[in-house]
Amino acid sequence: MTRVALGVSYNGQAYSGWQSQLSGNTIQDKLEAALARFATHPVSTLCAGRTDAGVHGLMQVVHFDTKLDRPAASWVRGTNTFLPPDIAVQWAQVVPEGFHARGSATARRYAYVLLQSPVRPSVDAGRVGWVYRPLDHDAMLEAASHLEGEHDFTSFRASACQAKSPVKTLRPIRITRRGAQTPHPGLAWAPCYWRFEFEANAFVHHMIRNIMGCLVAIGQGDKPSRWMGQVLQAKSRDAAAPTFSPDGLYFLGPCYDARWGLPERTAAYDWLP
Structure with missing residues (x-):
């Protein structure tokens, strides 16, 4: 299995927060549905920090495990193909098995x-x-x-x-x-x-x-x-x-130890007043 980390940005106005709900109208639900379509297998994600309804994310970080071996850029472009316009994967990176989006955040x-x-x-x-x-x-x-x-x-x-x-x-x-x-x-x-x-x-x-x-x-x-x-x-x-x-x-994003080599900011940061 390969562990992949993603940086995700979103406008939270239309959604019931991050965490998956029966309604399916959450950021996690939309992201996992898009990942499943691209990966052609169910994908379960874990995030760095859950956000409430109406709250926005500039660099939410998630991780998931997959048997697929695809380039990082492919995870970005492929997943974004199936996401609504107000949610976008900003970057993708293969990380060690010991990385945890929530647990590794300082x-x-x-x-x-x-x-x-x-x-x-x-x-x-x-x-x-x-x-x-x-x-x-x-x-x-x-x-x-x-x-x-x-x-x-x-x-x-x-x-x-x-x-x-x-x-x-x-x-x-x-x-x-x-x-x-x-x-x-x-x-x-x-x-x-x-x-x-x-x-x-x-x-x-x-x-x-x-x-x-x-x-x-x-x-x-x-x-x-x-x-x-x-x-x-x-x-x-x-x-x-x-x-x-x-x-x-x-949510500007989590902070991680430099040893993980993850981005500290994305382009989504730069429009915010």
């Missing part, structure tokens, strides 16, 4: 893209979150600092979470802004995009969307920055803000 990376504008999204609807009121960059950065390091993230954990432990190690959250500084005529303030970048050894279910809900509440002045620390210490989901929209959440 960290996971996500980005959340948020539109701050008096006007709702249009061409980017479903691909960005949206806030109407302006955000305070310094307040959000100060709030985010309370989450750095190893903590019990129970307050940001969905009730359906299957993780064995809520204790995760989160690197400093990077928050950047891109857009005009001067309001356009007829608008109360200048629209802009915010990008929030997250990296941790692992995440509990809805962790980023629940953190985003808190950061937005603080950025809009509804809560002080120190509130984030209070939420963390409460170890109760009831202490945090409501779960934020999945629309602007992107």
Whole structure:
């Protein structure tokens, strides 16, 4: 048997998340169906990190085993032939039997893209979150600092979470802004995009969307920055803000040891604000 790893990108708007469901309307279902048609045998995949309905992936990594011996480029082109246009294999690589898409990952990376504008999204609807009121960059950065390091993230954990432990190690959250500084005529303030970048050894279910809900509440002045620390210490989901929209959440991909020789980014990265 040969073990093959794939890097997969997808727009999650039309799907019920990553993990296979009876409906068949998931990224995993579509990918495995395409692989089966190309390989002419059933294919079962394991991924680096499951994503929810509406969440996008820029470099989801999966692996599967096959008896076939085909060039890497053939796996890319052949599988993409049978995939819908909003899912694409970006790269393929034969890996050692000891590689595991989830188990070999040392960290996971996500980005959340948020539109701050008096006007709702249009061409980017479903691909960005949206806030109407302006955000305070310094307040959000100060709030985010309370989450750095190893903590019990129970307050940001969905009730359906299957993780064995809520204790995760989160690197400093990077928050950047891109857009005009001067309001356009007829608008109360200048629209802009915010990008929030997250990296941790692992995440509990809805962790980023629940953190985003808190950061937005603080950025809009509804809560002080120190509130984030209070939420963390409460170890109760009831202490945090409501779960934020999945629309602007992107799984950037897992991190692996260099010995596996896998790509660290794809072309799909470069369009994201």
